[in-house]
Amino acid sequence: MAAQVVKTLQQEVWDKATEAFEKGDKNGADFFLKIYGQMGSTLNAPDKPDILRASSSNAVNPALNIAKQSNNKMSIVFIKGSLPKHFDVRFTPYFDRNIQEFRGPIPLTIFDKNWQRDAIQWYTNRRSKGDEKDGNYIGYKYPNEWSQLFSKWTTNHWNFYITFRDFEAECFLISSGNGVRSDFSG
Structure with a gap:
């Protein structure tokens, strides 16, 4: 036999406020929250409802980008998390292409953030139009994998795991949006 749940009047008012908030009824939610x-609440209600939680994959799905859905062509749409941060260092084009195509070489030492920063800086200062056209890497020297300390x-x-996970x-998101099965989806 299921235990009967007895709600206090305060709990019922709180439930109605959260229900109105979830339905998008701002006036109703404000009304119940004022009551x-x-x-003199005895419940542990959150100070502010969590409105930043995504209810679908639209937040990370590039195919359903909010900026593409804007009707006003003259407005600027800012999407939280869409701009690179100071710690979002990418790889040189050679290694970036190898990672995207999942082909070698992809040495473990290129996932060191300091090496990535130095390699990008070296690449921007020293590159030429014909660099790495033949498939050989002639860029910033990467350390030997066997010379790393355990912590490094x-x-x-x-970092390797995070890169390939992302x-x-x-x-997977791009391919599932098109109805095409990705090579990475298992």
């Missing part, structure tokens, strides 16, 4: 505030290996391995998720 709730005057009741662990950090690089974690890349795989992006490939």
Whole structure:
């Protein structure tokens, strides 16, 4: 036999406020929250409802980008998280292409953030139009994988894992939006 749940009047008012908020009824939610505030609440209600939670994959799905859905061509749409941060360092084009095509070489030492920063800076200062056209890497020298300390290996391995996890998720979202099965989806 299921235990009967007895709700207090305060709990019922709080439930009605959250129900109105979830339905998008701002006036109703404000009404019930004002009543709730005057009741001298004994419940542990959150100070502010969590309105930043995504209810679908639209937030990370590039195919359903909000900026593309804007009707006004003259307005600027800012999407939280769409601009690169100071720590979002990418790879040189050679390694970026190898990662996207999942072909070698992809040494573990290129996942070191300091090496990435130095390699990008070296690449922007020294590159020429014909660099790496024949498939050989002639860019910034990367350290030998066998010369790493355990802590550096662990950090690089974690960055490797994160890079391919994010890349795989992006490939899966792009391919599932088109109805095409991705090579990475299993």
